[in-house]
Amino acid sequence: MNWPDFWQHVATYLELAAAALAGGIVAGIPLGILASHLNFARSPILLAANLGRVIPSLAVLTFMLPLFGVGLAPAVAALGLLAIPPIVINADLGFRAVPATAVDAARGLGMTNAQIFRQVEWPLAFPILFTGVRTAAIEVIASAVLAAFIGAGGLGEYITEGLQANIPRLLFLGAGTIAAIALAAEFGFGFAQRRLEVKT
Amino acid sequence: MxxxxxxxxxxxxxxxxxxxxxxxxxxxxxxxxxxxxxxxxxxxxxxxxxxxxxxxxxxxxxxxxxxxxxxxxxxxxxxxxxxxxxxxTGYVIQAVGLFAHMTVAQNIAVVPQLLHWDRERIEKRTDELLDLVGLDPQRYRLRFPRELSGGEQQRVGVARAIAAExxxxxxxxxxxxxxxxxxxxxxxxxxxxxxxxxxxxxxxxxxxxxxxxxxxxxxxxxxxxxxxxxxxxxxxxxxxxxxxxxxxxxxxxxxxxxxxxxxxxxxx
Structure with a gap:
């Protein structure tokens, strides 16, 4: 067992997933806010998000190849695209769930639009929005295994190697570690959600 | 201004x-x-x-x-x-429109906060208002709107509206x-x-x-x-x-x- 190699793969895997999730958040939340606030933008954004949900991650990775070549960049781009739909959909849901009466009251009390957003809409939308981030994180972690297929490395390499050379031990090492990371993320996000979530 | x-x-x-x-x-x-x-x-x-x-x-x-x-x-x-x-201008609506993520005290303090009152003045005013609308400050200050009856919610709504006189x-x-x-x-x-x-x-x-x-x-x-x-x-x-x-x-x-x-x- 080559430990430095193992930790290297774990680190690459986490970096991949974290970068993709960060990208998904940065792109997904504003899109979700747009969809929830502008009626004309809602259908196209949600349609795109739902389509994005249907396309298999491996297909997205393959499409990335001609655009970015092989390596880390296309893997991050593909996984990032994968992270966007659940975040967009939940951000839209979260902001739509904010009671119109709360916004009316906030405006009537003299809050500016920015204050209404920060002090009323965001905290009320946050629990649902965060659930989307959590879903995206799990999806990204589960799918980052595919990055090895386009030469981005990570724990997926154990699986590709294990399959090619028929070494079950390697397969289990890769799959088991990925499963452990996914579970840890699920619990970690669950814990963070309970901590961050403002009581409603 | x-x-x-x-x-x-x-x-x-x-x-x-x-x-x-x-x-x-x-x-x-x-x-x-x-x-x-x-x-x-x-x-x-x-x-x-x-x-x-x-x-x-x-x-x-x-x-x-x-x-x-x-x-x-x-x-x-x-x-x-x-x-x-x-x-x-105070504003009270039928749906009350209390902010579900804020306590009773925080709801009442919205306008004083917007007007940048200092903390002591806000706390004093909040308790005063709870008394005025017939809710015991000790018991209600830290509650959330969902823990109140409809009538209690609207009392808080009124207190919030008149907070800054x-x-x-x-x-x-x-x-x-x-x-x-x-x-x-x-x-x-x-x-x-x-x-x-x-x-x-x-x-x-x-x-x-x-x-x-x-x-x-x-x-x-x-x-x-x-x-x-x-x-x-x-x-x-x-x-x-x-x-x-x-x-x-x-x-x-x-x-x-x-x-x-x-x-x-x-x-x-």
């Missing part, structure tokens, strides 16, 4: 106010002119869709009149920055969603509270009984127009139109029925 002066009430004037919503085929408010004297408890009364809520919402610029002017303390509010105007208080069917018994006690407390406040109050309702109970003046509206603006006694004695006479006559019958029933039940 527009400054409000503490506890000196002001008049509210409407001059040929017309308000029409986009895509509507008629004016929601159709040329309303009258002057509400400082310190008055004026009830805007009329059936749903008569424009009373729209008229109310022109006073804090949640609705911008299509034409005409609204004045507060003699000043055209079109020249006042909307957020500054709203912070000096507004010159004008706007109330849009504030007791419409609470049950009849809680409603009556809220009305009575409302009267007690506003006597201490000296604020000019505009109160929207479609309930004639409620209007008679609370108002020192009633403005009856129908189809966007003001039919009569007068003290309740005057309106009962000299209704300006058959519609108004009928509005209060129906109510008279009901009152007579209630009295009769009470008398009978006392005898039984």
């Amino acid at each position: 527009w400054r409000r002066s503490l506890s000196i009430s002001v008049s509210v004037g409407f001059d040929s106010v017309v308000a029409r919503y986009p895509q509507a085929d008629r004016n929601a408010v159709d040329g309303v002119s009258f002057e509400i004297p400082a310190g008055s408890f004026t009830v805007l009364l009329g059936p749903s869709g008569c424009g009373k809520s729209t008229l109310l919402r022109t006073v804090n610029r949640l609705v911008t009149p299509t034409s005409g002017t609204v004045t507060v303390g003699g000043r055209d509010i079109a020249s006042i920055e909307p957020t500054a105007l709203r912070r000096a 507004p010159q004008v208080l706007l109330m849009d069917e504030p007791f419409g969603a609470v049950d009849a018994i809680a409603r009556r006690s809220l009305q009575d407390e409302m009267l007690r509270i506003v006597r201490a406040l000296q604020t000019t109050i505009l109160f929207v309702t479609h309930d004639v009984e409620e209007a008679l109970h609370l108002a020192d003046r009633i403005a009856v509206m129908r189809d966007g127009k003001l039919l009569q603006y007068a003290a309740p006694e005057e309106m009962l004695r000299a209704p300006a139109s058959p519609y108004i006479a009928q509005l209060f006559a129906v109510n008279d019958d009901l009152r007579r029925y209630d009295e009769l029933r009470n008398a009978l039940s006392r005898r039984a």
Whole structure:
């Protein structure tokens, strides 16, 4: 067992997933806010998000190849695209769930639009929005295994190697570690959600 | 910047106010002119869709009149920055609109926070207000809105609206969603509270009984127009139109029925 190699793969895997999730958040939340606030933008954004949900991650990775070549960049781009739909959909849901009466009251009390957003809409939308981030994180972690297929490395390499050379031990090492990371993320996000979530 | 002066009430004037919503085929408010004297408890009364809520919402610029002017303390509010105007104007709505993620104390402190009061002053004021609306500060300060009954929520709604001592208080069917018994006690407390406040109050309702109970003046509206603006006694004695006479006559019958029933039940 080559430990430095193992930790290297774990680190690459986490970096991949974290970068993709960060990208998904940065792109997904504003899109979700747009969809929830502008009626004309809602259908196209949600349609795109739902389509994005249907396309298999491996297909997205393959499409990335001609655009970015092989390596880390296309893997991050593909996984990032994968992270966007659940975040967009939940951000839209979260902001739509904010009671119109709360916004009316906030405006009537003299809050500016920015204050209404920060002090009323965001905290009320946050629990649902965060659930989307959590879903995206799990999806990204589960799918980052595919990055090895386009030469981005990570724990997926154990699986590709294990399959090619028929070494079950390697397969289990890769799959088991990925499963452990996914579970840890699920619990970690669950814990963070309970901590961050403002009581409603 | 527009400054409000503490506890000196002001008049509210409407001059040929017309308000029409986009895509509507008629004016929601159709040329309303009258002057509400400082310190008055004026009830805007009329059936749903008569424009009373729209008229109310022109006073804090949640609705911008299509034409005409609204004045507060003699000043055209079109020249006042909307957020500054709203912070000096209390606003209570039927749905209450408490912020679910904030405690009772935080809800009440919204406007003082916006006005950058210091923390001590806010805390003192919050407790004072909870006392005023009949909720024990110790017990209620840290509760969340979902832990309150409908009546308690609306008390907090009222406390939040008057936290920064507004010159004008706007109330849009504030007791419409609470049950009849809680409603009556809220009305009575409302009267007690506003006597201490000296604020000019505009109160929207479609309930004639409620209007008679609370108002020192009633403005009856129908189809966007003001039919009569007068003290309740005057309106009962000299209704300006058959519609108004009928509005209060129906109510008279009901009152007579209630009295009769009470008398009978006392005898039984």
